[in-house]
Amino acid sequence: MALVVQKYGGSSVADAKSVKRVAKRIAEAKRAGNDVVVVVSAMGDTTDDLLDLAAQISPLPPKREMDILLTAGERISMSLLAMATNNLGIKAKSFTGPQAGVITDAAYGKARIVDVVPHRIRRTIEKGQVAIVAGFQGVNKKEDDVTTLGRGGSDTTAVALAAGLDADVCEIFTDVDGVFTADPRIVPTARKIHRVTYEEMLELAASGAKVLALRAVEYARRYGVPLHVRSSFSGAPGTLVSGTYGDLIDPNAPDGDEEEDVMEDPLISGVAHDRSEAKITVTGVPDKPGMAARIFEVVAASGSNIDMIVQNVSAASTGRTDISFTLPEGSGPSALAALRDVKGEVGYDSLEFDDQIGKLSLVGAGMKSHPGVSARLFGAVRDAGINIEMISTSEIRISIVTRADSLDDAVRAVHTAFGLDSLEGEAVVYAGTGR
Ligand code: ADP
Numbered sequence: 001m002a003l004v005v006q007k008y009g010g011s012s013v014a015d016a017k018s019v020k021r022v023a024k025r026i027a028e029a030k031r032a033g034n035d036v037v038v039v040v041s042a043m044g045d046t047t048d049d050l051l052d053l054a055a056q057i058s059p060l061p062p063k064r065e066m067d068i069l070l071t072a073g074e075r076i077s078m079s080l081l082a083m084a085t086n087n088l089g090i091k092a093k094s095f096t097g098p099q100a101g102v103i104t105d106a107a108y109g110k111a112r113i114v115d116v117v118p119h120r121i122r123r124t125i126e127k128g129q130v131a132i133v134a135g136f137q138g139v140n141k142k143e144d145d146v147t148t149l150g151r152g153g154s155d156t157t158a159v160a161l162a163a164g165l166d167a168d169v170c171e172i173f174t175d176v177d178g179v180f181t182a183d184p185r186i187v188p189t190a191r192k193i194h195r196v197t198y199e200e201m202l203e204l205a206a207s208g209a210k211v212l213a214l215r216a217v218e219y220a221r222r223y224g225v226p227l228h229v230r231s232s233f234s235g236a237p238g239t240l241v242s243g244t245y246g247d248l249i250d251p252n253a254p255d256g257d258e259e260e261d262v263m264e265d266p267l268i269s270g271v272a273h274d275r276s277e278a279k280i281t282v283t284g285v286p287d288k289p290g291m292a293a294r295i296f297e298v299v300a301a302s303g304s305n306i307d308m309i310v311q312n313v314s315a316a317s318t319g320r321t322d323i324s325f326t327l328p329e330g331s332g333p334s335a336l337a338a339l340r341d342v343k344g345e346v347g348y349d350s351l352e353f354d355d356q357i358g359k360l361s362l363v364g365a366g367m368k369s370h371p372g373v374s375a376r377l378f379g380a381v382r383d384a385g386i387n388i389e390m391i392s393t394s395e396i397r398i399s400i401v402t403r404a405d406s407l408d409d410a411v412r413a414v415h416t417a418f419g420l421d422s423l424e425g426e427a428v429v430y431a432g433t434g435r
């Protein structure tokens, strides 16, 4: 008998009809002879609606209260799903994150899972029942408060439970048929990827491909949990996320064949995009040692995570330079305030804030061993008449910043330039608002 952890995202349980449809899938998995643990997200756009509601009450609500509010979304879906499953003659019980033994640190709004002690879930399985767990939430034992895991955190709950229960597979059910070579909402000709390594999925998720939450992929890699990303609306097989780049090289191949094995793997796994960042430019920074250090010290102290950084060559006549960096849009105000505080000390001229940027990232383990990938990327963007404002690279990723309103065109142009377009018709987006 296999132990299966199934996670259903918000668009899969958006209304009463969808909840009943998902209950049928759960019943099928159970009747097929599996032990089944389910993790469920809040219905539809509930979490966004709760965030909007809180914003109408308070511009800066206490983080603890925010987390208590947001965990309500998953409590609604878990109990309704348990009712629907019971109606089909399958015994099911719902549990909050704390009841399921998801222990986190105290970082409200972005808590990390530090332990999983799923005693009650185990007992439920042993009784032959289905456990339905609220995703995205846990408990901080020190304060005995509920916490949330950050947006998309139900994926992380599912992976952590799969690891804690030593499940055979963790299935992530969503509103598309798997992980595609680009977001099918932007590139209808995107192709489904059958298998992708943890490293590539990490880069895609970190670059904005929200089909899987970044922390869930990190957790899956650390504990070796294979993920199967698939649609809750179809029976089609999805994408397997497992293994590492090293596994692609056959250890038994005779000398000289390793390269060939790698070459057979696609050069590029996909194109991700991200509209959630903003750019800050500090102009007229005196070009002397210690200035960059000071700027980024205060930005770090404001709690902002920096992504890309560009420093221009200083103009010989002025001895001054401009430094630009990107960060999550929401961190903008606190980073700007921190920089204003050190204006006198650093002696820069001005600060510019730009939230109309978009980031495109090309990801693929194969680019390690192939020259010319950057040139082809930049050429495709040039041919689309789009200007590149910033560039950064990792071993298996190249990212560029463009104007936000050119981003979709850039993604489509790059997708085509790397031969990723599917010849088999358009990808299906079954549900969801893309919010
Ligand atoms: P869920 O509610 O199931 O958690 P999400 O909205 O969080 O679903 O994630 C699924 C969405 O991720 C898809 O509808 C799609 O628009 C988006 N997405 C972005 N990049 C990709 C990609 N490379 N492959 C598939 N989907 C992607």
Ligand code: ASP
Pocket: 009, 010, 041, 042, 047, 048, 073, 135, 136, 150, 151, 152, 153, 154, 155
């Ligand atoms: N409901 C939460 C969110 O919208 C968690 C999740 O869906 O994974 O971010």
Ligand code: MG
Pocket: 009, 152, 155, 210, 211, 212, 213
């Ligand atoms: Mg999600």
